[in-house]
């Protein structure tokens with residue numbers, strides 16, 4: 001599923017009208033009816049419903065929704081919250097159809113307390129005030145109405161985008177309608193994945209309104225989910241041997257942090273890697289080896305490691321930040337001629353060798369969380385969280401690297417700017433060790449897949465989906481451990497292949 005900016009959505013609209021002659025008015029009818037159908041999951045004929053209708057096409061959708069619900073005999077009060085003169089074009093046409101159908105329309109005015117009283121007595125409030133056309137902070141009377149709606153103990157449903165939420169990234173502060181559910185039209189907008197905007201959407205779903213998929217412009221961003229994994233996960237060949245599934249090297253771990261690299265290596269094996277070697281401090285080997293009996297070990301040396309003969313290398317997990325570790329990361333960037341994944345302490349140490357990153361011709365994968373990415377880029381973490389799509393694309397393009405920007409919505413970016421978003425997982429993953437497990441799964445996928453983007457996207461979903469399955473099967477989001485996720489991978493692979 002594509003993820004779009006407001007501009008890209010308008011472009012899709014324009015192409016649809018031009019290429020196949022589906023008019024705006026017809027699209028609005030489709031949109032309103034599809035949204036109504038979706039919202040019927042949350043409302044019943046016993047509910048008192050208030051629908052708030054704004055000036056633009058989002059308000060136009062509102063007229064269609066109100067008419068459809070009234071035709072179905074739902075108990076609906078429709079409120080136009082802007083002056084008549086503001087309603088133009090397709091929205092005006094649908095207002096006329098609404099009125100011609102004999103339905104009553106209430107008008108909001110500043111002095112009116114009626115809306116407040118209606119909201120007080122209602123069970124459900126549908127927000128069709130403002131969609132992707134939102135521009136700047138909410139102006140009156142919308143700001144006041146949104147405040148009123150958010151104050152009520154009422155089920156709040158939003159059409160396309162909750163009023164006040166910018167469709168795109170880059171906006172720091174806004175007030176908005178706090179929806180429990182949002183029905184998004186055609187494609188989720190960027191803000192549905194931003195930490196500070198996402199809560200306003202509540203749970204969201206997407207409805208199709210008849211845009212001609214074959215004719216639409218290509219989109220460089222898409223959502224990646226379990227169905228995509230099923231479609232693209234390589235099958236294990238019956239005639240394969242351990243070499244077929246790759247030999248990975250994990251460089252990391254130290255006397256006081258032996259667990260990280262051990263978990264990465266074990267996660268790689270549990271997700272299908274053929275062979276795994278670990279380069280770590282000599283003193284750490286006795287504590288790591290019982291946990292990953294299948295691995296072989298090499299001593300991590302200040303003067304450099306032998307890196308040939310591996311299909312992929314990961315560095316950084318539990319490595320520490322001792323002065324010589326920076327040299328280790330630099331040497332790997334210079335000498336690893338296959339995929340190199342840099343995580344955790346490796347990312348911290350990378351900051352001093354970004355020129356090496358730019359010089360690499362083999363693929364490099366960086367797996368930062370927003371704080372690590374902020375450190376790498378010189379931005380602040382809030383800046384990263386406000387515009388993660390644009391900053392990760394800029395960095396990926398500038399340094400020719402793959403970026404896996406981790407979070408509740410993980411954004412995976414290729415050096416050519418292609419982006420994929422993985423929303424799988426739960427709060428149980430917000431724990432030490434989760435990143436190490438993810439790195440192991442990613443290395444394993446990289447070694448077994450043809451394309452790097454599929455490998456990274458599938459790896460992220462496998463990690464998150466495993467946490468979901470574990471919580472479904474009895475774990476809680478509180479007790480879940482990173483090591484549970486490793487052992488849970490067997491259930492995930494079984495589920496995916498059934």
Ligand SMILES: NC(=O)C1=CN([C@@H]2O[C@H](COP(=O)(O)OP(=O)(O)OC[C@H]3O[C@@H](n4cnc5c(N)ncnc54)[C@H](OP(=O)(O)O)[C@@H]3O)[C@@H](O)[C@H]2O)[C@@H](O)CC1
Nearest residue numbers: 013055056057058130131132133134135136137138139160
């Ligand atoms: N394929 C599609 O995409 C389809 C899209 N469709 C729907 O169209 C929606 C987009 O419609 P849109 O472009 O008319 O914008 P929309 O969000 O209704 O707002 C415009 C109005 O808001 C006002 N306004 C702006 N900022 C404001 C603020 N801060 N505070 C207060 N007011 C503010 C602005 O007022 P003005 O600046 O003129 O005073 C203007 O009148 C989209 O989300 C979807 O629901 C479907 O119908 C069919 C197919």
Ligand SMILES: [K+]
Nearest residue numbers: 127130159161
């Ligand atoms: K809305």
